[in-house]
Structure formats: C-alpha cells, structure tokens
Amino acid sequence: MPTFGGVNGPGTGSFRFRCAAMATKADYYELLGVPRDASAEDVKKAYRRLALQYHPDRNREPGAEERFKEISEAYAVLSDAEKRKTYDQFGHAGFDERYTQEDIFRGADFGDMGFDMGSIFRTIFGAGFGGGPQGGRNLETSLEITLEDVANGGEKEVRVTRLERCESCGGSGAKPGTRPTRCPTCRGHGQVARQMRTPFGLVQTAGPCPQCGGRGEVVATPDPACKGEGRIQRTRTLNIRIPEGVPDGGTLRLRGEGEAGPDGFPDGDLYVHVRVKPHAVFQRDGDDLHVPVPLTFSQAALGDEVDVPLLEGKQDRIIIPAGTQGGEVFRLRGKGLPSLNGSRRGDLLAHARVYTPVKLSAEERKLFEELARLEGREPRKGFFSDLKKKLG
Numbered sequence: 538m539p540t541f542g543g544v545n546g547p548g549t550g551s552f553r554f555r556c557a558a559m560a561t562k563a564d565y566y567e568l569l570g571v572p573r574d575a576s577a578e579d580v581k582k583a584y585r586r587l588a589l590q591y592h593p594d595r596n597r598e599p600g601a602e603e604r605f606k607e608i609s610e611a612y613a614v615l616s617d618a619e620k621r622k623t624y625d626q627f628g629h630a631g632f633d634e635r636y637t638q639e640d641i642f643r644g645a646d647f648g649d650m651g652f653d654m655g656s657i658f659r660t661i662f663g664a665g666f667g668g669g670p671q672g673g674r675n676l677e678t679s680l681e682i683t684l685e686d687v688a689n690g691g692e693k694e695v696r697v698t699r700l701e702r703c704e705s706c707g708g709s710g711a712k713p714g715t716r717p718t719r720c721p722t723c724r725g726h727g728q729v730a731r732q733m734r735t736p737f738g739l740v741q742t743a744g745p746c747p748q749c750g751g752r753g754e755v756v757a758t759p760d761p762a763c764k765g766e767g768r769i770q771r772t773r774t775l776n777i778r779i780p781e782g783v784p785d786g787g788t789l790r791l792r793g794e795g796e797a798g799p800d801g802f803p804d805g806d807l808y809v810h811v812r813v814k815p816h817a818v819f820q821r822d823g824d825d826l827h828v829p830v831p832l833t834f835s836q837a838a839l840g841d842e843v844d845v846p847l848l849e850g851k852q853d854r855i856i857i858p859a860g861t862q863g864g865e866v867f868r869l870r871g872k873g874l875p876s877l878n879g880s881r882r883g884d885l886l887a888h889a890r891v892y893t894p895v896k897l898s899a900e901e902r903k904l905f906e907e908l909a910r911l912e913g914r915e916p917r918k919g920f921f922s923d924l925k926k927k928l929g
C-alpha cells in the first residue's frame with residue numbers, strides 16, 4: 538500500500554508551527570501526543586486532558602478554539618477502530634479521500650468526558666447547536682393606550698396568564714418535607730449523549746436528559762399543589778410603567794415576567810406590544826402632533842388671536858396674521874409629545890382651516906352681498922329667492 542508524503546510519519550511536534558498557509562494537516566497522533574500504538578483508553582485519556590486544556594470556556598488564548606477543533610477531529614478518527622485503521626494505512630491524504638468531515642464525526646463518542654461537550658460545540662460551531670435545558674418561555678401580550686398616556690407616561694395594568702413557580706414546594710415539585718432525588722437516566726448530570734448535526738457532520742454529544750429535562754433530579758413524591766410540576770398556571774394583573782413617548786406598535790420588554798423557568802432555570806420575559814388609540818382631535822407623527830385650527834373668513838382675512846388646544850388639556854394663544862390662507866401651518870415648538878429617548882419634545886403643528894359659513898343671518902347676508910358688489914359682481918340671489926322664481 539502506498540503512503541502519502543510522509544504526513545503520517547513519526548511524530549515531530551510539527552503541529553506547533555502550523556500556520557494557515559501550510560496545506561498539510563497535522564498528524565492525528567501528534568495532535569493528541571500519543572504513540573502510534575496507543576490503546577483506545579490512552580487515546581481517550583489524552584483527548585480528555587487536551588480538551589480540558591483547550592476548552593473554549595477555560596482557554597481564551599487565540600488559537601485555542603482552533604486547537605480544540607483539531608484535537609476533536611483527531612480523537613474522532615483515532616477513537617474509531619475502523620477509521621483509525623484507514624488513517625494508519627493511507628495517511629491524511631488517503632483518509633480524506635475516503636471520509637468527509639461529516640463522516641469523521643459521525644458516530645464519534647464524545648460522551649463521558651467529564652465536561653459538557655454540548656456547550657463546547659455550541660461555542661465552536663455557533664449558537665443554536667445542540668440546545669441546552671430550556672428556561673421559561675417568553676410571553677406576549679398587547680396593551681392599548683391613549684395619546685395622553687404617551688404624553689404622560691405612568692402605569693397601566695396588563696393581565697397575563699402564565700406558569701409561576703409553585704409556592705408550596707418552592708419550585709422543586711417535591712411534596713413539602715421531601716426532596717427530589719438524583720435522576721437515574723442521566724445520573725444527575727442533566728445531560729445524555731445524543732447525536733447532533735453540525736457543520737462537521739453528525740456529532741455524538743450531550744443534550745438535555747429526556748427524563749428530568751436537564752435538571753438532574755426527579756421527584757419521587759410529587760407536591761399535590763402543583764402535581765410535581767413545580768409550576769402552577771396563574772392569571773396575574775401586572776402594573777407596568779409606560780415610558781413617555783412610547784411609539785405606536787412599540788414593544789416593552791419586562792424581564793423575568795414571562796413563564797417561570799423549570800426549577801433552577803431562568804424565567805422568560807414578557808413582551809408587551811403597545812397600540813396607541815387614535816385621538817379625536819390630535820394626530821400623531823412621531824413626536825409631533827397635528828391639530829386643526831378653525832378660522833372664519835374674517836379671522837383669516839383680518840387676523841386674530843386664537844386658542845390652540847394642547848394635549849394636556851390647556852390651550853396656547855397664537856396670533857393668526859391678517860391674510861392667513863387655509864392650510865397654513867403654525868408651529869408651536871416643544872408642545873408635542875415627549876421623546877422616548879429623552880431628547881427635545883416634539884412640536885404641535887396647528888393647521889389653519891377656514892370654514893365657510895353654512896347658515897347666514899340676514900345681516901351677514903347683507904354684508905356678504907356688499908362684499909360681492911365690491912368685488913364687481915352682482916350677488917347671486919339666495920336659495921329662497923331662486924325657489925320663488927322657479928315656482929313663478
């Protein structure tokens with residue numbers, strides 16, 4: 538059988554000088570620091586020692602993670618009798634022709650290493666891998682508030698139905714006076730060996746124990762109050778603080794107000810989606826408010842002082858200059874909504890609306906007719922005189 542380029546030659550410690558530019562892979566035996574005739578037990582011991590040394594949680598030095606991947610690959614190959622034989626026979630090049638990265642890790646036994654492989658693989662291969670024991674779920678609810686609430690902040694009530702920690706047993710699920718016992722399935726580790734799909738292929742690693750859900754303990758005599766669950770469903774009314782300037786559609790996050798976690802695990806959060814009811818008078822545009830200002834013809838033509846309503850109930854007097862056109866906007870600085878980030882308040886924008894009189898008194902009619910003559914027109918007769926003409 539041919540060998541390839543001596544990469545499986547006797548150990549020289551060359552991996553210590555590897556760099557990215559080097560195409561050849563370090564020898565698996567060298568990586569683990571074991572002789573070529575090392576027993577399966579020696580291989581495992583060597584890997585466990587090195588894995589603890591390069592454990593990403595313990596070793597923050599640059600290159601530690603990379604080393605951990607290398608020794609894990611070496612262990613995956615050398616701990617499997619058939620892969621080890623192929624590697625011995627063909628070396629790296631020949632081995633890599635026969636096995637993909639996925640094959641290398643498939644079926645590898647990473648259990649019983651004395652540390653949590655799941656967390657290590659998650660660190661190296663990215664979040665979402667494996668998945669440890671779960672805390673309480675996050676919950677969502679919605680809350681409708683008024684524009685006044687946006688301006689003033691303050692407290693609001695929301696009702697939420699959620700799993701809460703059982704007061705009777707303190708969350709353990711064990712009948713008061715008894716204690717939970719060690720889980721027989723995982724022997725208290727909370728983790729059991731399982732297969733994971735990773736970028737390196739299927740990996741034998743640890744996941745939460747199906748019997749105890751990762752707690753490591755089981756309840757022999759359940760607490761009757763919660764039937765051994767440690768959690769009880771309750772409906773609560775919570776007072777939540779509305780921040781001034783909260784946007785319509787914004788979400789408030791209340792840490793720890795979601796579902797209680799199983800015993801020993803963190804509680805979920807409560808997300809409150811805020812809806813702001815439309816206001817009868819004011820329209821919101823971010824931190825600015827818009828309000829219409831009704832003006833008569835004479836006010837628009839001659840000018841006046843008018844009161845503009847403010848959201849907090851008071852009003853501000855503004856000067857309408859003579860010759861104001863319908864649709865003109867007057868800006869009242871700082872009279873809008875407070876801003877969520879604490880910066881300058883928004884403005885109030887007063888929109889001039891010139892209203893045409895619908896019902897005229899006899900005197901008003903006379904004055905408008907006079908105005909029409911001044912404009913060089915014969916005033917059109919009113920509705921009743923039109924009607925009389927038609928009736929003859």
Ligand SMILES: [Zn+2]
Nearest residue numbers: 703706760763
């Ligand atoms: Zn209980």
Ligand SMILES: [Zn+2]
Nearest residue numbers: 720723746749
């Ligand atoms: Zn268990």
